[in-house]
Amino acid sequence: MGSTRWRWLVWVGAGISVVGLALFLWGEGLDRANQWAGVLGLFVGLAGLLASVTGGVRGRGGGQSADGAAAGGSVRMVRGVKGDVVIGRGSAAPGPVPDAATTPVADAAGDGQSARGVRAGGDVELVDGVDGSVRFGEQQP
Known part of the structure; x- marks a missing residue:
């Protein structure tokens, strides 16, 4: 329903x-x-x-929400990590904000994280409760 x-x-x-x-x-x-x-x-x-x-x-x-956000690049939400977080830098500058029809859908199931209605030119990633490290993109030296 x-x-x-x-x-x-x-x-x-x-x-x-x-x-x-x-x-x-x-x-x-x-x-x-x-x-x-x-x-x-x-x-x-x-x-x-x-x-x-x-x-x-x-x-x-606490909850995290990126509901309704508009970004030319990626949207990443990270919480509950008991280790290092390494977020690699993208090689290109953020582009234009896409139309709603081309937007990826990311929605956590009732755990306090949500990204409903996000318009992002890149990835939409929600990370929570990781006991190790989280890395996005290339590993930084």
């Missing part, structure tokens, strides 16, 4: 849930709706606290 379709389904489900909850509370009357709102507010607050704590713990590694 595509990302756009999934997002659309989530919004439709949330909208139906809100309308259903509003109709339920309206049917309960003002006093009972106030009591229900207090109980529901407690659980929503706890869920928000839990989401912020788990998001803070998970998000410590």
Whole structure:
């Protein structure tokens, strides 16, 4: 299922849930709706606290994004390397930024690195979690 379709389904489900909850509370009357709102507010607050704590713990590694970048040369993103990184120099100057139709697609699967919609004249490379060395191009002396 595509990302756009999934997002659309989530919004439709949330909208139906809100309308259903509003109709339920309206049917309960003002006093009972106030009591229900207090109980529901407690659980929503706890869920928000839990989401912020788990998001803070998970998000410590940080994400990398080159979404929407436009470059005449290569786009390289490197993180989590426990060794040397050697990036060789290209022999030619960067060229013009290509059209969107000729762009290579690079997208990491939910690990915090992404290069969606990048327009690059060279390679698009995402590197993460390497225990050794990473080299691009020619090895430097």
